[in-house]
Amino acid sequence: MKLEVDLKTHPYEIVIERGSFNHLGEWVKSLWKPQQIVIITDNRVAELYAESAKNQLIEAGFEVDVFRFLEGEQSKNLTTVSKVYDFLANRGMTRSDGIIALGGGVVGDLAGFVASTYMRGIHFLQVPTTLLAQVDSSVGGKTGVNTSKAKNLVGAFAQPDGVLIDPDVLNTLDDRRIREGIAEIVKSALIADADLWQELGKMTDEHDLLENHAEEVILATCNVKRKVVVEDEFDNGQRLILNFGHTIGHAIEATAGYGIVTHGEGVALGMSQMSKIAEEKGLMPAGITQEITDMLEKFHLPIDREKWDEEVLYQALTLDKKARGSKIKTIIVPEIGQASINVIELTEMKDYLKK
Numbered sequence: 001m002k003l004e005v006d007l008k009t010h011p012y013e014i015v016i017e018r019g020s021f022n023h024l025g026e027w028v029k030s031l032w033k034p035q036q037i038v039i040i041t042d043n044r045v046a047e048l049y050a051e052s053a054k055n056q057l058i059e060a061g062f063e064v065d066v067f068r069f070l071e072g073e074q075s076k077n078l079t080t081v082s083k084v085y086d087f088l089a090n091r092g093m094t095r096s097d098g099i100i101a102l103g104g105g106v107v108g109d110l111a112g113f114v115a116s117t118y119m120r121g122i123h124f125l126q127v128p129t130t131l132l133a134q135v136d137s138s139v140g141g142k143t144g145v146n147t148s149k150a151k152n153l154v155g156a157f158a159q160p161d162g163v164l165i166d167p168d169v170l171n172t173l174d175d176r177r178i179r180e181g182i183a184e185i186v187k188s189a190l191i192a193d194a195d196l197w198q199e200l201g202k203m204t205d206e207h208d209l210l211e212n213h214a215e216e217v218i219l220a221t222c223n224v225k226r227k228v229v230v231e232d233e234f235d236n237g238q239r240l241i242l243n244f245g246h247t248i249g250h251a252i253e254a255t256a257g258y259g260i261v262t263h264g265e266g267v268a269l270g271m272s273q274m275s276k277i278a279e280e281k282g283l284m285p286a287g288i289t290q291e292i293t294d295m296l297e298k299f300h301l302p303i304d305r306e307k308w309d310e311e312v313l314y315q316a317l318t319l320d321k322k323a324r325g326s327k328i329k330t331i332i333v334p335e336i337g338q339a340s341i342n343v344i345e346l347t348e349m350k351d352y353l354k355k
């Protein structure tokens with residue numbers, strides 16, 4: 001199955017196919033002429049997939065090196081970025097060469113950011129290996145890293161030349177990581193795909209989703225993202241809806257310490273907290289929070305916020321990219337499958353967080 005991200009300036013294809021990782025070499029050759037490639041990955045993914053990726057690419061005529069960093073959100077920062085710049089420069093990588101992001105969202109965001117800034121931009125491809133990366137982060141061109149102050153505080157928009165999704169690589173992923181990917185799937189259904197919401201409603205748990213519905217769910221979720229990104233590539237309007245649950249979610253991730261609460265868990269917590277606030281304000285229909293939290297709990301995602309320091313959480317909120325002065329754009333779901341943007345005072349958010 002293929003989806004076309006038909007952006008005017010940089011169109012590209014998303015390939016979703018079981019076993020497609022075994023054809024990585026041919027796929028890359030169909031997109032790039034022989035050149036130098038650096039695969040950027042983390043230690044765990046490298047252990048599982050880097051050798052095969054490298055051999056396939058060499059077989060296809062490329063000159064290949066692998067840069068690996070320590071797995072996890074705590075590596076998604078400018079220190080790692082700087083090490084990659086040195087690695088690329090030491091190998092004489094130029095703008096006619098390319099980067100392949102092989103891994104989850106951390107690898108994809110970091111490698112994409114490196115590709116968008118090294119020599120002011122070189123080509124890159126996304127080969128996502130987590131469910132979260134396959135349904136969300138590999139598509140759409142948001143790249144970036146965290147700082148100690150806030151999630152994704154430094155970044156750039158840069159589209160890959162293509163995305164290769166092989167659901168079979170999810171067989172090596174642990175349950176917690178599968179669940180966090182489901183948080184973004186639930187988000188996508190809530191904001192833009194009522195049919196997907198219905199389908200998710202019929203599934204029993206995360207195992208049912210992964211074993212019996214992976215391809216259809218990945219396709220539907222990528223399609224939501226594709227449509228939104230094509231409408232508003234640079235996040236000035238409609239794309240903001242992809243951020244449902246993320247304001248509180250990102251603040252929780254940063255406050256808890258990167259990697260303690262996963263991104264998907266933060267999004268699940270953020271969606272349930274935001275729904276509660278919006279329902280109380282009469283912006284979302286009565287009973288919808290319960291419906292959302294029931295869905296999240298079915299997939300064993302967290303919904304209840306622990307007691308984090310509200311002041312620290314609030315400081316993180318003020319650095320959200322949807323904040324404008326004393327106000328912040330929040331995303332609400334007036335009905336399942338639709339989302340809209342609602343501006344509120346940041347202090348109002350603070351009052352709710354205290355409750």
Ligand SMILES: NC(=O)c1ccc[n+]([C@@H]2O[C@H](COP(=O)([O-])OP(=O)(O)OC[C@H]3O[C@@H](n4cnc5c(N)ncnc54)[C@H](O)[C@@H]3O)[C@@H](O)[C@H]2O)c1
Nearest residue numbers: 044071104105106107129130132136137142169172173263
């Ligand atoms: N750019 C975007 O649009 C976007 C969208 C959503 C999330 N994100 C970002 O994505 C990140 C989260 O991504 P993630 O959850 O994929 O995290 P991740 O990249 O840290 O991967 C999670 C863990 O799974 C391991 N792993 C990856 N693939 C594996 C496989 N096939 N088998 C076994 N282990 C595997 C990794 O080594 C890591 O330990 C966050 O930083 C978030 O901000 C970005």
Ligand SMILES: O=C(O)C(=O)C[C@@H](O)[C@H](O)[C@H](O)COP(=O)(O)O
Nearest residue numbers: 136140142151152239242243246321
């Ligand atoms: O692609 C988007 O746009 C999103 O908001 C997708 C989110 O799931 C993702 O977590 C994104 O990285 C958040 O971006 P940010 O602008 O809030 O840092």
Ligand SMILES: [Zn+2]
Nearest residue numbers: 184246263267
């Ligand atoms: Zn997200």
